[in-house]
Amino acid sequence: MNEIVQKLFFSAAALSLFCSNSVVAQTSPYRPKEILPPAKKAARVHITLGPELESAKSSWAIIRWTSNNPGGSDEHFGVVTYGTDPGDLKETAKSHIRLNRGHPCTIFRVRLDGLKPGTTYYYRVDSMEASGTSDGVKSPVKHFTTP
Amino acid sequence: MRRTTLIVLSVVCLTVLGAVMMTKGDEVDPTPQTYNPYPPGILPSDLSSELARVRREVTFIENEAIAEWHALPPLKFIGQPPTIQGSGYAAVRTLGKLMNFDQNISVFKNEACASCHMPYAGFSGPIPSVNLTMIAYPGSFRIRAGKRTAQRYTYSPDFPVLNYNATQGTFFGGNFWDARSTGYLLQSADAEQAQHPPVDTQEMGAPDTACITFRLSQAVYRPLFEAVWGKGSFSISFPSNTEEICETPGGAAVFGSNATPVQLSPADRARSNAVYDHWAQSISFYESSPAVSAFSSKFDAFLAGKYNMTADEMAGYKLFRGKGNCNSCHLDGRSTAPTPPPPEGTAPGSEDTGAAADTRPLFTCFGYANLGVPKNPRDAFYYQTTPDAFGFTANPEGFAYTDFGLGAFLRSGFGSAPNPNSSWTKFASTSDGRMQTSTARDVALVPPQCKSTDAPGPYFQKEFFHNGYIKSLKQLVHFYNTRDVFPFSVESGNCPAGTTEKVNCWPAPEVPQNLDMTIGKLGLTDTEENQIVKFLETLTDGFTTPYPDINTYTGVCKTGGNASTQGNSAIISAVAIRALMREKP
Numbered sequence: 004m005n006e007i008v009q010k011l012f013f014s015a016a017a018l019s020l021f022c023s024n025s026v027v028a029q030t031s032p033y034r035p036k037e038i039l040p041p042a043k044k045a046a047r048v049h050i051t052l053g054p055e056l057e058s059a060k061s062s063w064a065i066i067r068w069t070s071n072n073p074g075g076s077d078e079h080f081g082v083v084t085y086g087t088d089p090g091d092l093k094e095t096a097k098s099h100i101r102l103n104r105g106h107p108c109t110i111f112r113v114r115l116d117g118l119k120p121g122t123t124y125y126y127r128v129d130s131m132e133a134s135g136t137s138d139g140v141k142s143p144v145k146h147f148t149t150p
Numbered sequence: 151m152r153r154t155t156l157i158v159l160s161v162v163c164l165t166v167l168g169a170v171m172m173t174k175g176d177e178v179d180p181t182p183q184t185y186n187p188y189p190p191g192i193l194p195s196d197l198s199s200e201l202a203r204v205r206r207e208v209t210f211i212e213n214e215a216i217a218e219w220h221a222l223p224p225l226k227f228i229g230q231p232p233t234i235q236g237s238g239y240a241a242v243r244t245l246g247k248l249m250n251f252d253q254n255i256s257v258f259k260n261e262a263c264a265s266c267h268m269p270y271a272g273f274s275g276p277i278p279s280v281n282l283t284m285i286a287y288p289g290s291f292r293i294r295a296g297k298r299t300a301q302r303y304t305y306s307p308d309f310p311v312l313n314y315n316a317t318q319g320t321f322f323g324g325n326f327w328d329a330r331s332t333g334y335l336l337q338s339a340d341a342e343q344a345q346h347p348p349v350d351t352q353e354m355g356a357p358d359t360a361c362i363t364f365r366l367s368q369a370v371y372r373p374l375f376e377a378v379w380g381k382g383s384f385s386i387s388f389p390s391n392t393e394e395i396c397e398t399p400g401g402a403a404v405f406g407s408n409a410t411p412v413q414l415s416p417a418d419r420a421r422s423n424a425v426y427d428h429w430a431q432s433i434s435f436y437e438s439s440p441a442v443s444a445f446s447s448k449f450d451a452f453l454a455g456k457y458n459m460t461a462d463e464m465a466g467y468k469l470f471r472g473k474g475n476c477n478s479c480h481l482d483g484r485s486t487a488p489t490p491p492p493p494e495g496t497a498p499g500s501e502d503t504g505a506a507a508d509t510r511p512l513f514t515c516f517g518y519a520n521l522g523v524p525k526n527p528r529d530a531f532y533y534q535t536t537p538d539a540f541g542f543t544a545n546p547e548g549f550a551y552t553d554f555g556l557g558a559f560l561r562s563g564f565g566s567a568p569n570p571n572s573s574w575t576k577f578a579s580t581s582d583g584r585m586q587t588s589t590a591r592d593v594a595l596v597p598p599q600c601k602s603t604d605a606p607g608p609y610f611q612k613e614f615f616h617n618g619y620i621k622s623l624k625q626l627v628h629f630y631n632t633r634d635v636f637p638f639s640v641e642s643g644n645c646p647a648g649t650t651e652k653v654n655c656w657p658a659p660e661v662p663q664n665l666d667m668t669i670g671k672l673g674l675t676d677t678e679e680n681q682i683v684k685f686l687e688t689l690t691d692g693f694t695t696p697y698p699d700i701n702t703y704t705g706v707c708k709t710g711g712n713a714s715t716q717g718n719s720a721i722i723s724a725v726a727i728r729a730l731m732r733e734k735p
Contacts, residue, residue: 057671058634065634065667077478077515078318081667098667099519103478105471112634112667133319 045071048138051108054083054128056147061120064147067112068128070140077102078133081111085126089144092127100130123148185293185538189730191722192533193293194279200705201265201288204276205253207702208264212251214699216370219244225377234378239435241378246436248371249429255365256290256354257399263347263354263433266300269699271612272595272690273442275300278611278708282720284530285618290355291399294544297352297531297553297565298327299618304592304691307340307438309516314574321556321577322516327585327616329518330559330567336427341434345426346567351401352534352544360412361396362429363422364388379428386418403541441698445510447591448688453509459688466685469678474630476682478668479519480590483511513590513689518556519666520583522633522659524642525552526619527724535731549724549731553617554661557582583661585616594623594687597703604683604713611708611717617660621717623686625652627679628714632656634670643723651721653714683713 053068066083073079079100084092098113111130118124125146130138186193194200222244228235249255253262266287268276275281280288286295312324312332325331325343333339347353348362356362366375367384376383395411398404405411414422436442451457459467470476532551534544545551551565559566560578569575593614594603600610604622614620619642620629629652636654638645645655659665674682691697 060637060639062639065671067671076318078320078517099664101478101515101519101666101668103475105477106475110475112670114634114665114667116662133317 045074048073048130048140050128050140050142054126054142054145057112059118059147059149061149062118063114063116064118064124064149065112065114066126066128066147067110068142069108069110070130070138071108072106073102073109073130073132073138073140075102075132075136075138076134077104079109079111080131080133081113082129082131082137083113083115083126084129085115085124087122087124089125089146092125092144097131118149120149185291187536187538188293188530188533192284192528192530194277194283196279197277197288197293200277200279201292203705204265204268205260207268207276207704208251208253208262211264211269211699211702212248212253212262215244215247215251219248219371219374222374239439241374242432242435243439243441244436245371245374245378246432246434246439247441248369248374249366249433250436252369252371254369255348255356255362257356257361257397258290261290261354263344266353267303268702269442269697270595270597270701270703271610272302272592273304273437274302275613276703276705278705281611281613281618282621282717283528285526285528285613286352286530289350289352291538291540293530294352294355294399294534294538294542295530296350297529297545297551298616299613301327301586301588302592302595303340303343303437303442304595305443305512305514305589306343307338307434307443308512309339309514311337311339314577318517321518321574321581324586328555328559328566329586330569332570334570336430338431338434340437341427341430344430344433349400351399351542355399355401356396357398357400357402357405358395358410358412359426360388360410360414360419360422361392363425364392364396364412366425366429375425375428375432378432379425383421383425383428386414386421388418389413399540399542401540401542401544440695444691444695444697446691446694446697448690448693450510451694452688457693460684462681462684463688465678466681466683467688469674469682470685473678474627474672474674474682475668476590476630477513479515479517479587480513481511481515482513483509514587517587518581518584519587519668520555520585520659520661520664521615521630521669522583522662522665523585523615523617523619523629524657525660525724526617527642527722527727528720529617532727532731549727552660554582555616556584557664580664582663583659584664590686591689592691593689594683595690595692595697597705597707598700599703600707602687605708605711605716606713607709608707609709609716610703620652622713623683624679624713625716627674627682627686628652629656630669631672631674631679632670641724643721643727644725650715651718657724 051069051071054066057065057067079102080097081100083096085094086092096113096115100111102109123146125144127144128142129140223237225234225241234241250263253260267273285299286297287300288295306325309325310323312329314321323339325339331339331343333342336342348356349359392412448457452459531545532549535548537543557578560569560574560581562569596603596610600608602609603612604624614626620626633656636656638655640657642657645651649655
């Protein structure tokens with residue numbers, strides 16, 4: 004059952020960058036029975052898209068990725084560890100993300116501030132609950148260069 | 151010289167160039183108009199006549215409430231504990247309405263709650279030109295003004311007492327943009343809220359809560375108060391100088407730091423406090439009544455299967471819940487189905503009940519977030535840097551003032567109120583910039599003759615977000631959609647040449663800390679943005695039953711222009727303001 008949900012979701016995600024499109028099928032008039040169940044915590048939380056650079060300015064950048072639903076607290080954080088040395092990602096940036104109980108997946112976006120222009124940064128991403136408990140997704144180390 | 155720069159930068163300034171603060175005499179306003187620290191062009195030119203208009207409208211509704219009171223059946227307490235059988239709800243709510251529209255409570259007897267919260271604006275700010283320019287409403291002492299937009303108080307009684315949820319790591323409940331009305335004593339954030347404006351220096355301006363008791367003791371509806379709350383409510387010996395004290399605005403130097411200048415015996419002070427609690431509770435019960443929080447929108451009819459949304463409304467609803475992701479914060483009550491047991495999964499959100507859907511979704515999570523709204527140089531607060539005739543200076547920080555919202559409250563900071571729970575102070579820095587997730591309900595409510603919030607109209611100019619930076623619902627959705635698509639490291643009024651502010655240039659957030667990243671780049675098309683606006687309009691009360699007092703607007707509607715750049719002609723440059731404020735003696 005969970006597998007089917009996930010398969011459906013993966014195909015939808017493949018079709019569209021917006022993971023949420025798969026859950027908006029809705030008929031009118033609304034009846035309580037038609038309410039979609041809340042997204043389940045995926046058996047294994049993992050990244051389905053990205054991470055990638057969304058945009059970069061000379062002093063800041065946004066990293067973006069999509070996970071299947073991490074569950075846990077609605078208040079969530081995207082976490083990016085980064086640095087100029089791929090072997091030593093010593094900086095951490097966290098951004099607030101609210102999970103949507105109706106969505107089977109979540110787009111994480113994290114803003115990295117205080118960057119230097121014309122510099123290559125290496126990064127890896129994770130996400131965590133409000134309590135700090137990691138969702139356990141670890142991306143490979145990727146990189147981008149500020150303009 | 152610098153002043154000229156400012157004026158040149160602002161079209162609105164040009165139109166009112168040379169105008170004095172008050173263009174028309176205001177015969178009916180008993181206030182001494184003695185405080186004008188504002189550079190030319192900051193106050194709207196029609197302010198005086200608009201304040202007079204609202205006073206007439208408020209008086210009209212107050213008279214209506216008096217008639218409603220006289221139409222009540224005799225109040226009889228029956229049983230144990232004694233209960234006003236049958237008409238108790240009507241009595242308390244009518245009392246609350248009488249209080250809400252009573253201008254005599256304010257220091258100069260010229261401002262009621264409703265002066266900043268009128269029914270035809272969804273109980274938010276009733277003056278289009280104020281919404282367009284100074285964003286904060288004038289207080290009873292003209293022209294002191296606050297710093298934020300007058301929130302709609304539709305559904306505000308539904309906010310719980312402010313609490314910290316350790317699982318979610320954040321705060322829920324409370325009233326005001328910054329949660330400073332916690333409800334810790336009255337166990338109602340909304341009731342406690344009603345105790346703030348009467349003694350807010352920039353609002354109704356009384357110097358002591360006992361002044362409200364004193365004025366209530368003189369109110370025409372005193373018999374109703376006594377019938378509900380007890381005959382002895384006003385058995386208080388007020389000293390002979392009470393009126394003199396109560397017509398001196400709070401913050402006046404003569405009071406020093408004394409919050410209780412009316413000298414009462416401990417027993418009388420306790421009685422007065424009880425009256426002030428009952429004032430708050432009566433008002434709150436009015437606010438939660440169908441006269442204010444009506445659940446009578448198209449959307450409510452849709453939930454009941456009695457309204458078919460148009461194609462655009464339905465598309466907007468799907469976007470609100472889908473690609474727009476709006477319902478992650480503005481909960482639409484759609485996710486309360488049973489949670490499958492582990493190991494298959496657990497629902498995100500532990501308080502899931504598995505019960506049937508919430509058929510009365512409130513479109514808020516009761517939480518707080520920093521959306522990264524830019525600073526609004528128009529905010530009247532920035533200009534109140536010099537003492538008024540009573541020796542009171544609202545904002546010594548001038549334009550350097552930063553609105554940290556919830557964070558400021560938690561650290562009991564300037565511009566907020568004392569935080570009654572010291573164990574929360576440690577959360578201040580992670581709460582900086584966070585503001586109340588307001589209900590999306592009634593955001594589009596306008597006087598019927600004006601039809602819309604958005605140009606080309608006919609429209610009624612509202613103001614959105616805590617500092618009124620946003621002037622139309624189209625802009626509001628566009629902000630959520632493109633904050634991070636068109637970001638510029640500038641302040642309002644200083645977007646680079648070739649860009650248009652609020653269209654393809656968003657100035658930097660006022661508070662960069664704790665920025666919410668759920669929003670900012672949603673990938674909505676122009677049509678999709680418009681569909682979300684259409685959906686927001688379905689949340690307007692008054693569809694299934696007429697909204698009380700909606701027809702009381704006697705001002706004009708605007709037409710022309712377009713929603714994307716609505717109000718842009720009133721933008722003034724932050725850079726010019728800084729220069730001007732430096733120049734000031």
